[in-house]
Amino acid sequence: NAGVTQTPKFQVLKTGQSMTLQCAQDMNHNSMYWYRQDPGMGLRLIYYSASEGTTDKGEVPNGYNVSRLNKREFSLRLESAAPSQTSVYFCALAGIWNTGELFFGEGSRLTVL
Amino acid sequence: AQSVAQPEDQVKVAEGNPLTVKCTYSVSGNPYLFWYVQYPNRGLQFLLKYITGDNLVKGSYGFEAEFNKSQTSFHLKKPSALVSDSALYFCAVRPRMDSSYKLIFGSGTRLLVRP
Numbered sequence: 001n002a003g004v005t006q007t008p009k010f011q012v013l014k015t016g017q018s019m020t021l022q023c024a025q026d027m028n029h030n031s032m033y034w035y036r037q038d039p040g041m042g043l044r045l046i047y048y049s050a051s052e053g054t055t056d057k058g059e060v061p062n063g064y065n066v067s068r069l070n071k072r073e074f075s076l077r078l079e080s081a082a083p084s085q086t087s088v089y090f091c092a093l094a095g096i097w098n099t100g101e102l103f104f105g106e107g108s109r110l111t112v113l
Numbered sequence: 114a115q116s117v118a119q120p121e122d123q124v125k126v127a128e129g130n131p132l133t134v135k136c137t138y139s140v141s142g143n144p145y146l147f148w149y150v151q152y153p154n155r156g157l158q159f160l161l162k163y164i165t166g167d168n169l170v171k172g173s174y175g176f177e178a179e180f181n182k183s184q185t186s187f188h189l190k191k192p193s194a195l196v197s198d199s200a201l202y203f204c205a206v207r208p209r210m211d212s213s214y215k216l217i218f219g220s221g222t223r224l225l226v227r228p
Contacts, residue, residue: 004156031214040122042203042218043157050213058215090156094214101147102216104156 003027004105006091012111013081021076021108023091031094032074033058033102034066036087043090049074081112115140117206119219126194127227134189134222136204146187147205147216148178157203163187174198194226 007022023032030051035043035058045058049068063085065077078085088109092102117138126132138144145164149157161172168180178189187204201223205216 040220042220045215048215101159101162106156
């Protein structure tokens with residue numbers, strides 16, 4: 001999964017704390033995505049960004065904010081973490097082909113106590 | 114609502130035997146179809162995709178998938194399973210008219226290949 005870097009890889013938070021997950025790419029792709037993965041539920045889209053400066057809600061945006069200040073980086077912020085946000089978070093990029101397979105980062109495992 | 118179903122949480126096969134991981138979808142039009150694999154503590158890796166044309170698509174690691182339009186299915190197959198194929202497999206679709214590249218994922222199927 002070279003080309004997509006997620007930080008941190010692991011994080012433990014207490015309920016109510018805030019944090020930002022970072023995603024950076026060196027593949028020069030326009031579209032970036034944040035998914036969460038939960039057992040038995042597959043991957044669900046939180047937010048996505050079609051280009052620098054634009055963001056759109058996905059299937060499960062509540063409790064999250066995102067920022068796409070430049071082409072390389074797309075961050076996901078939890079303002080007040082809740083136990084329901086315990087999950088594995090994946091950043092992904094859309095390929096340059098219009099058939100759109102995604103390239104995924106290695107994931108960030110977040111636990112909210 | 115658009116959705117993807119993977120009816121089996123787990124599939125077990127013996128090494129050397131053929132394997133099938135099932136996927137059906139409910140998406141309008143003729144969507145693009147994908148399979149991904151996830152190894153423990155890793156991100157998802159792209160395996161193969163169906164865009165148009167031949168209903169049998171070949172992908173990485175000897176995997177192939179069969180598209181059936183009438184049954185809205187896209188089952189993943191491999192003629193001879195390896196222990197190293199043990200992983201979590203996800204089917205995904207993208208509506209053809211959706212230019213955002215968003216993928217809709219199934220819930221995943223865990224494949225266990227016994228030695």
